[in-house]
Amino acid sequence: MAQIIDWDDLENEYQSLYCPDNGAPAKPIRLAIGALLIKQIEGLPDEKLVQHIQENPYMQFFCGIKEFSYEQPFTPSLLVLFRKRFSEDVIAEINERIFSPKSKDDDNDEDNPPKNKGLMILDATCAPADIKYPQDINLCNEAREKTEDMVETMHKANRGIKEKPRLNKKAARKSYLSVAKQKKRPVKVLRKAIKKQLTHIRRNIGYIKSLIDQGHGGMLTNKQLRELPVIQELYTQQPEMYNERKHTVGDRIVSISQPHIRPIVRGKARASTEFGAKVAIRVIDGYAFVDTISWDAYNEAEDLIPSVENYRALYGYYPEAVIVDKIYRTRGNIRFCKSKGIRISGPRLGRPAAGDNDYKLQQYEDSCIRNTVEGKFDIGKKAYGLDLVMARLRLTANIVINLSFLAMNLVKACFAFLFYPQVVVFVGTF
Numbered sequence: 001m002a003q004i005i006d007w008d009d010l011e012n013e014y015q016s017l018y019c020p021d022n023g024a025p026a027k028p029i030r031l032a033i034g035a036l037l038i039k040q041i042e043g044l045p046d047e048k049l050v051q052h053i054q055e056n057p058y059m060q061f062f063c064g065i066k067e068f069s070y071e072q073p074f075t076p077s078l079l080v081l082f083r084k085r086f087s088e089d090v091i092a093e094i095n096e097r098i099f100s101p102k103s104k105d106d107d108n109d110e111d112n113p114p115k116n117k118g119l120m121i122l123d124a125t126c127a128p129a130d131i132k133y134p135q136d137i138n139l140c141n142e143a144r145e146k147t148e149d150m151v152e153t154m155h156k157a158n159r160g161i162k163e164k165p166r167l168n169k170k171a172a173r174k175s176y177l178s179v180a181k182q183k184k185r186p187v188k189v190l191r192k193a194i195k196k197q198l199t200h201i202r203r204n205i206g207y208i209k210s211l212i213d214q215g216h217g218g219m220l221t222n223k224q225l226r227e228l229p230v231i232q233e234l235y236t237q238q239p240e241m242y243n244e245r246k247h248t249v250g251d252r253i254v255s256i257s258q259p260h261i262r263p264i265v266r267g268k269a270r271a272s273t274e275f276g277a278k279v280a281i282r283v284i285d286g287y288a289f290v291d292t293i294s295w296d297a298y299n300e301a302e303d304l305i306p307s308v309e310n311y312r313a314l315y316g317y318y319p320e321a322v323i324v325d326k327i328y329r330t331r332g333n334i335r336f337c338k339s340k341g342i343r344i345s346g347p348r349l350g351r352p353a354a355g356d357n358d359y360k361l362q363q364y365e366d367s368c369i370r371n372t373v374e375g376k377f378d379i380g381k382k383a384y385g386l387d388l389v390m391a392r393l394r395l396t397a398n399i400v401i402n403l404s405f406l407a408m409n410l411v412k413a414c415f416a417f418l419f420y421p422q423v424v425v426f427v428g429t430f
Helices: 007-017 029-043 046-055 057-062 078-085 087-101 135-160 169-180 185-213 222-244 300-315 331-339 359-381 394-419
Strands: 121-130 262-265 273-284 286-296 321-323
Touching: 007 359, 029 046, 029 057, 029 121, 029 394, 046 057, 046 078, 046 394, 057 169, 087 286, 087 394, 121 286, 121 300, 121 359, 135 185, 135 222, 169 185, 185 222, 185 321, 273 359, 273 394, 286 300, 286 359, 286 394, 321 331, 321 359
Parallel strands: 121 321
Antiparallel strands: 121 273, 262 273, 273 286
16 A cells, blocks of 8 residues: 555655744654554544554554654644644545546547547435434523533623622523433423523523623633534524424534534435535546535535536546436536537436337446445445544544545555556556
């Protein structure tokens, strides 16, 4: 695996990400990228990862350490900086550089365009985030508890001067537990409990605004300052859903600590709605590349034309065929593919022709080829952490998702290099 990546070129390309004359000397890029890849492949937490690298000569070699050493290569907290240093665009670019062709057809003659070649498979999935299943009563209770902490934090400045605001914490907690502990919650009982929690939140937000006007907002911690606008937005959404007796609202907040997460309706048998990032990928020659990571629900059919144009930019020609499911077969996408001479998989529009066996065989072959992308999602969720993204921030979560596909491609290329070295044309090139 270490031979697949040109580490020297990697160092030269991304050395600008580090400041050469400020602070302690930076860790080598090979050590940073290598550690992140090992973490993704082995599924280790940060502390265990450092321990494994410290004890394993193979991992030390992969990270560029020239001699085996019992010393700790870096502190676990540095992994946070590694993930922030290499953005999702950098990880995606590394993936493209390694597994894209060494050269492309630059014949851009409009009169004699290059012939379409190759297959491209497109699909999207959801990478669930590590959050508790959102329920309105639980979200309201969490918001109430956090606003109570904010009031108490800011009231410390008025201790002994003004009376502490009345919070009724015990009564609010008792009201919540009386419903939360029930196995079956009648609608009337649940609505009554939500209304009580919203009343407490409205009162607490009033206290917070008053204390901020008095100049005590600087006493809030950074975490509380981040969560306050989220709770205020939550309070505007929950009364709206309560009054209109609905369960949907635009940009609905399902987690106070991770407000970027949105419900993604997938319609799957196991879970009709998932909470995480929607990830659209393309598979070319068995290698997966991330096209879009969106934390808002969107129609993945919009990705077809940009993905095809990206294929053209990388290879110098359009693909011969695009293998997709039915959601990508919009009229606009079909017209675009027809204008470029690209065959798009799926049934033709209109009434099916009788006795067209060749067409039916082609559809069957396309469905078999499309299983490749489903396999990529399955492997990513079972072996590379895409089933539950543990990163808390939106930025680092995007990086982890890109690292998962980069690690997946490296493992696949490693097996190809070991057993079929003559077909791995990108080894040693970058």
